[in-house]
Every structure is written in structure tokens, then in C-alpha cells.
Amino acid sequence: MPVKVYERILDLFEAEGINTIFGIPDPNFVHLFHLAEERGWNVVAPHHEESAGFMAEAVSRMTGKPAVCIGTLGPGVANLAGAMMCAKVENSPVIFLGGQRARITEQRVRRGRIQFVKQAELFAPSVKYCASIEFADQTDEVIREGLRRALSGTPGPVYIEYPSHVIQEELDVPPALPPQGYRLVGQTAGPDGIAEAVRLIGAARLPVLLVGHGVHTSRAGASVKALADLMACPVIQTSGGTSYIDGLEDRTFPYGFSASAVEAVVKSDLCLAIGTELGEPVHHGRGRHWAPNDADRKWIMVEQDPLAIGVNRSYDVPLVGDLRAIVPQLVEALASAPRTPPPDLAGWIRRDAERLAQLAESAPSGMSPVHPARLIVEATRAFPADGIMVRDGGATTIFGWTYSQAKPHDVMWNQNFGHLGTGLPYAVGASVADGRRRPVMLITGDSAFQFQIAELETAARLNLPLVCVVAVDHAWGLEVGVYKRTFGQGSLETGTHWSTNTRLDKVAEGFGCHGEYVERDEEIAPAIKRAYASGRPGVIHVRVDPKANSEEMPNYGEYATWATEGAH
Missing domain, CATH: 3.40.50.970 (Thiamin diphosphate (ThDP)-binding fold, Pyr/PP domains)
Structure with a gap:
């Protein structure tokens, strides 16, 4: 017909x-x-x-x-x-x-x-x-x-x-x-490359598995889990690969922001990189934390694009093809000779758990407006275990990645491009793809949230299980911080502040969503729970301390190393 x-x-x-x-x-x-x-x-x-x-x-x-x-x-x-x-x-x-x-x-x-x-x-x-x-x-x-x-x-x-x-x-x-x-599907790596990769893994003393954005967007978590179990090694997250693979939560450490990750990288004598371009946020795999042992470290790279091989650094074994096909090849080849965990692994796991607990303890509490670090601690403690996490904003994302107490299996944020305003549309799209089953939490700053705020109506129309936790400082917090660091306290912060009267919870109610206003940290978790229980998308307007938001961004120096021109 x-x-x-x-x-x-x-x-x-x-x-x-x-x-x-x-x-x-x-x-x-x-x-x-x-x-x-x-x-x-x-x-x-x-x-x-x-x-x-x-x-x-x-x-x-x-x-x-x-x-x-x-x-x-x-x-x-x-x-x-x-x-x-x-x-x-x-x-x-x-x-x-x-x-x-x-x-x-x-x-x-x-x-x-x-x-x-x-x-x-x-x-x-x-x-x-x-x-x-x-x-x-x-x-x-x-x-x-x-x-x-x-x-x-x-x-x-x-x-x-x-x-x-x-x-x-x-x-x-x-x-x-x-x-x-009509197109190439499931491209595997050649047997010689797989054999050499297996040989290097078997000979390594302290291997690490570097997991990037592509592992999660290809939905390859289960096979990467099987590979990590056979390698018995720590898993290092790139900034784009911050979803946690089910079953690997305790030995997955964020690169650069966890002392366990830094020590594991520095000591490693082999890195198997999957789903990452080895870009600036990991210092191209050769600068900063990689530099001390670079001469003695072997590299295995799983990469779909042959033109990427050798661009940011050289590799000992490039495995070119679809990671969804290559990782099962490695799993099969390693199945008969699983490694035993290195002695350091238990200590790294313990110290990383202590890091998270210490961050939760040290985040200032009892303030009104709320300290942004405490907002993240309280919100992520209330994050549903099976939920989808979405991040947006500048300072809010920096606080979020550092202080998060949750280890979600699905995380979305616009890491490479840094495009603000993606959070609410990402949350809507993720929930639609999920069949509107799992709870979604968006943690965002107020300026980023308002880029696409009209999509609250879309979320309400689709009746999505979405709660938006909005850190409100009535300013472009990251930019305020830049002004202060550049020109000093009391400088003219041109164009970085806006109306102090906007109530985003009321705006949400106008779109047919559930709205809550919060100005103390002990109110955050109950408000989130009420929002999920309401059966409607929710917006939690949390007043955060603007001074802390602009001046106390954690690990800002580490972020600054990502784009230091000519450094790598």
C-alpha cells in the first residue's frame, strides 16, 4: 500500500x-x-x-x-x-x-x-x-x-x-x-586487542576503571558492573559519568573530589577508560593527578570513534567499537581469571564513606536563609533510592556534586556545554522516557530554573512524579562569586542580581503544581516528602544565603583546573 x-x-x-x-x-x-x-x-x-x-x-x-x-x-x-x-x-x-x-x-x-x-x-x-x-x-x-x-x-x-x-x-x-x-550495529573489537587488554589487566598491580558519560547514555551499566567485579578495582567517575552503577556504589569515587579517587589514580599502574573522551575535567588523562605515575601507567581505551584514538593522550591498547559489544568481550575473556581486590581498596571505600559523612556533618546548619551546602545534604538525603537525579545551575551544581549524600543510578546534567536551563526539560524528558514511574528530583538554582520555567505546565499536564528543589538567592550566584574574586568585596556586581520578591512556589501553583516555601534546613525534607505525596509536580522554593552561595563554593579551585588554557 x-x-x-x-x-x-x-x-x-x-x-x-x-x-x-x-x-x-x-x-x-x-x-x-x-x-x-x-x-x-x-x-x-x-x-x-x-x-x-x-x-x-x-x-x-x-x-x-x-x-x-x-x-x-x-x-x-x-x-x-x-x-x-x-x-x-x-x-x-x-x-x-x-x-x-x-x-x-x-x-x-x-x-x-x-x-x-x-x-x-x-x-x-x-x-x-x-x-x-x-x-x-x-x-x-x-x-x-x-x-x-x-x-x-x-x-x-x-x-x-x-x-x-x-x-x-x-x-x-x-x-x-x-x-x-543499513548501518553498523554492535561493532566488536578484534581478538588480538582483547587478548592484549586481558594480558595487561592480569599483569597490573593496581588497575582502575574510569567510567564516563557514554557508559550511562548507552545503558551499559550491567556489563560494566560485571567487568568491574572481575577486575576487582575501584571505579573512578568522570564529571559526566556521575550516575552510580547498581552494585558498585561503595567503590565508585568521583575523580578529583574524593581523596580515595585521587590516591587510586596516583597509585594506579593501569587505567581502563570506557565511555569518556578523556577531556579537560579529567585533565586529558595525563595532567594533575595522573602526572605522578604517567610514565609507568598502561592505558586501555574503549572508544567508538577511531578518530579519537591518540588525540588527548596515547594508549597502549585502543579497542575501537561499541562499548555495549566490547565490554561483554572483556568480561568473557576475563571470566576464567578474576582478579583479587587490592589491599588498598577496603581503605579507599572506608575513607570515601567517611568523606561523605564528614561533609554532611560539616555543612552549616541552623541558618536562615539556608546554607547551600546544607540544602544539598538535606535534599539528597530525602532523594528516593530509585529516583532519577537532575542537576542544573552554576553554584548549585558545584555544591550539589560536592555535598550530595545520594548515589543515584541515573543522573543528568549538562556537564560539557554548561548550558543553564536544561534541568527542567531534562527532568520532563527523563520522566517521559521512564514511563512516568520513578520519582525525579531536580536540584537547581533560581536563575537556571527560570530559563524554561513554562515547562512546569508541561510537567503538570503530564502529571509527572517530579520535585524541583530550587536554591533561591535572587542572583547569578556563580557570577557574583567571579565579581568578588576579580574585583574584591564591595565591587559593583553588574547585572548579577534581580527581584527579591519572586516566589517560585507561587509561580508553580499558578501552573497547577504543588508549591512549598522553605527558609530553614529542617523544613526541606518534609517539604520534599509532601510534594511527592501530593500527586502533582512540586517546586520547593528554598531561600539560600547569597553570601555563602557566591563565596563558599567548595572545590572551586579543582573546577578551575578543568579549563586552564595550555596546562595540559
Whole structure:
């Protein structure tokens, strides 16, 4: 039976296991949105296309699959630009679809055309692949090429548009191919590389497993757990890989912020790096904490993109392919010769637990407004064990990563790009991907929260189990700190403060959410529990001390080492 172009696009996405679309259903795409809903897809219409892009990125992170976001021609597609760039830097395979005027309109020599701009050439630098479906019978090849590019090498976004006159045309095509019919799936490493990796692991005295963002976005936690058990070694988190793998919580230490992680790295004679680009936050695997023993340390790198091999540092064994295929290869090869835990491991575990307990004890309490460190301690103690954690904001994220008492299995934040305002859309997208089952907690600063605050209505409409804990200092707290460090106390902090009267709990109630106002630390956990119990998305407005928020950011010096130009 002939199918319309928009039907075929859905068929091609369904073959990849995609069943969710984010976007505003405008006239260009109304047929596609309508059919997707008829087929049982999740069709989510947020209030801003940039939010739609962030929501799609969250779905990709939660499912290990590409995700789809749509923008109408002109302003709708323009609104996607920030999300495109974010997905590029965060290595997220998001398929951005854009509408466009009929090509006869574009090609005419005219001025003053309504809602029109040549889009593709504007966005090409921000994506891995940029194309237009000019003719109906290009649909399969263009969509498949987009998926192929998004998922090959280092994952990333693509942009595909089609003119309005194409979407209603008909095609006579066979059933959509499965992914393995048109792209490389499950690429394994060669046996020689696996054998050499196993030899080095067996010979190592103190190996470490460096786990990055890609482990979690590929949903490979179970196989990495099996590998870590066989290696019997500590797991070091990168800043992008802060989700905890189930069963490895006690011996997983954040790089640079845990004394156990630092000591394990310094003493290590082998590092197996998985799902990380070895970027600035880990000092490229050769600076700072890696430097003392660099000459004697062996490196095994699991990397999907062959062009990444040897860029940030040299490797002894590069294993090129899909980590979802390579890690099981290593597990199978090591199964007959598991390692015994090194003598230092028990001490590292004990000292890291003591670190967390000491942080909870030392966070100032009894203050009103609340100290931001105490906010994090109280909020993360109230975090549901099976929940999804989302982080946003500048100073709030720095306090959050340092003082968190929770060890969530799913964590989202915009670590590479540092794009504020992603938190609420990430939370919505993650919950949609999860089927709205597990509780979600967003911990954010007030300035970051207000970027996309309209999506509270989307959360309320979808009745998501989401609680937003907002640290309110009525300022760009991180920037205030920069002013003070640069120009001294009492300096003119230009543009960093805003109204002191905004009540975000009341704003939330206006959107149909549960709202709570808190100004003492002992009120935080009960407010969170009431918000979850309300059966509606909740916003907890927590007054935090602005002086502490701008001047007492923990480990700021360690963060500063990430982007020290020329240092590595």
C-alpha cells in the first residue's frame, strides 16, 4: 500500500525503537503528530522548541537510542539552535526535524517572505549531518543517513528538513529495514586487542576503571558492573559519568573530589577508560593527578570513534567499537581469571564513606536563609533510592556534586556545554522516557530554573512524579562569586542580581503544581516528602544565603583546573 512521506518517516524511526516526539504541532507537521499519537507514541508539546530539544536529549540518555525533536519552519527551527549545539557538545544522538517552505518559494527572487530563512546552511556547523528531503523518494536514504551519522563514531545530532510540498506525497516502498540492515550495529573489537587488554589487566598491580558519560547514555551499566567485579578495582567517575552503577556504589569515587579517587589514580599502574573522551575535567588523562605515575601507567581505551584514538593522550591498547559489544568481550575473556581486590581498596571505600559523612556533618546548619551546602545534604538525603537525579545551575551544581549524600543510578546534567536551563526539560524528558514511574528530583538554582520555567505546565499536564528543589538567592550566584574574586568585596556586581520578591512556589501553583516555601534546613525534607505525596509536580522554593552561595563554593579551585588554557 502506498504511504505518505510523513508515515514513512515514522516507520523508519519505529524500526530504530523510537516512540517519542517532542515539538509544537504546527501545520507543517500536524499530520505526522496526529499519526504518531494514533500509533501510541508519546507526543509531547512543550512551550518552547529549545525545551523540546533538551527533552529529546534526555530521552536519548535514558534509552540509549536516538531521539526526535521537531521545529516549525523559521522561528521554530531557530529556537532549536541552542539544543542542537548542546546535543553536539554533549554527544547526544538527537534527530532534529525542521519544516520549510516549498522550494518554489525559496527559489523565487523575492523579498519580504513570511516566516522564511534558509535554515540548513545556518545549522550545518552545529550538527553531524545536515540534509533536506527534496523529493519523496529520498525519504529512506536521508532519514537512514541521518540515523547512521548520529550513531556512528562519536554520537551527535543531525538536522533534516523537508519542504511543505513533500510531506503529503506518496511512496510505494517495502517495510522499513531493521538497523542492522543499513548501518553498523554492535561493532566488536578484534581478538588480538582483547587478548592484549586481558594480558595487561592480569599483569597490573593496581588497575582502575574510569567510567564516563557514554557508559550511562548507552545503558551499559550491567556489563560494566560485571567487568568491574572481575577486575576487582575501584571505579573512578568522570564529571559526566556521575550516575552510580547498581552494585558498585561503595567503590565508585568521583575523580578529583574524593581523596580515595585521587590516591587510586596516583597509585594506579593501569587505567581502563570506557565511555569518556578523556577531556579537560579529567585533565586529558595525563595532567594533575595522573602526572605522578604517567610514565609507568598502561592505558586501555574503549572508544567508538577511531578518530579519537591518540588525540588527548596515547594508549597502549585502543579497542575501537561499541562499548555495549566490547565490554561483554572483556568480561568473557576475563571470566576464567578474576582478579583479587587490592589491599588498598577496603581503605579507599572506608575513607570515601567517611568523606561523605564528614561533609554532611560539616555543612552549616541552623541558618536562615539556608546554607547551600546544607540544602544539598538535606535534599539528597530525602532523594528516593530509585529516583532519577537532575542537576542544573552554576553554584548549585558545584555544591550539589560536592555535598550530595545520594548515589543515584541515573543522573543528568549538562556537564560539557554548561548550558543553564536544561534541568527542567531534562527532568520532563527523563520522566517521559521512564514511563512516568520513578520519582525525579531536580536540584537547581533560581536563575537556571527560570530559563524554561513554562515547562512546569508541561510537567503538570503530564502529571509527572517530579520535585524541583530550587536554591533561591535572587542572583547569578556563580557570577557574583567571579565579581568578588576579580574585583574584591564591595565591587559593583553588574547585572548579577534581580527581584527579591519572586516566589517560585507561587509561580508553580499558578501552573497547577504543588508549591512549598522553605527558609530553614529542617523544613526541606518534609517539604520534599509532601510534594511527592501530593500527586502533582512540586517546586520547593528554598531561600539560600547569597553570601555563602557566591563565596563558599567548595572545590572551586579543582573546577578551575578543568579549563586552564595550555596546562595540559
